[in-house]
Amino acid sequence: MMELYNKHPKYFVAVDCVILxxxxxxxxxxxxxxxxxPSKGVWSLMGGFVQDEESSDDAAKRVLKQTTGLEDIFMKQVSAFAEPNRDSEARVISIAYYALVRMDEHDRACVRESGAHWWALSELPEMVFDHNKMVDKALVKLQQEAGYRLIGSELLADKFTLLQLRRLYEAIFQREFDPGNFRKKILSLEVLERLNEKDASESKKGAFYYRCKKEVPVKGLDRIVKV
Incomplete structure (x- = not known):
């Protein structure tokens, strides 16, 4: 059996994390x-090679922990990138993941140690290899996820206003939503709990804070962004 395996080429397997x-x-x-x-000094996604006795998911979790100091981060596999010449040094097949991180919770010391820097998506620098394609595909995956499930607790503070939630969705989908329609649709999903507390900075009357319910009903989770 090993003779059959030995007839085939062997490649490196890596993971790259689109940390948002x-x-x-x-x-x-x-x-x-x-x-x-190659490409020393050029901006890159956080990543590494999959080790022995380690799945690609485990490798991605390891990279995320080393980079942010956080565990139990929301992450999803994006795609495999396997163009023969994507890395000039060797044949490397990379499995990309996207991860959502609360920027007020991550370990800034870990980030500084790696020399990492947060870039707005609207101002991204040139990146190594095919990392720009990974980011583009990750954004599509995130939009698909946010279209069927409320993305709030992963990126916002524990409590937020509907305006703050709408602005998050506008950043994810890179377009504006009608305020009234968005509010109506989000509240109809019954996934938010209104708090008896207001943010006085948004209007004279103030805007109620909401938080995500711990137990989310199945009904209504059809298509959030059809507003």
Whole structure:
């Protein structure tokens, strides 16, 4: 049996993590300057090689923990990237993941240690290899996820206003939503709990804070962004 396996080429397998955060109306991406050749010094996604006895999911979780200091981060597999010449040094097949991080919770010391920096998606620098394609595909995956499930607790503070939630969705989908329709649709999903507390900065009357319910009903989770 091993003779059959030995007839085939062997490749490196890596993971690359599209780490996304949200700050002041902008989706942000965590990048670091690559510390080795090829393309040393060029901005790169956080990643690494899959180790022995480690699944690709485990490798991605390891990279996320080393980078942000956080565990139990929301992450989803995006796609495999396997163009033969994507890395000039060797044949490397990379499995990309996107992860959502609360920017007020991550370990800034871990980020500084790696030389990483948060970039607004609207101002991304040039990246190594095919990392720009990974980011583009990750954003599509995030939009699909946010279209069928409320994305709030992963990127916003524990309590937020509907305006803050709408602005998050506008950043994710890169377009504006009608305020009235968005409010009506979101509240109809019955996934939010209104708090007896207001944010006085949004209007004279103030805007009620909401938080995500711990137990979410199945009904209504059809298509959030059809507003």
């Amino acid at each position: 955060g949200y700050n002041e109306g902008e989706l942000c991406l965590l990048l670091y300057p690559r510390g080795f050749e």
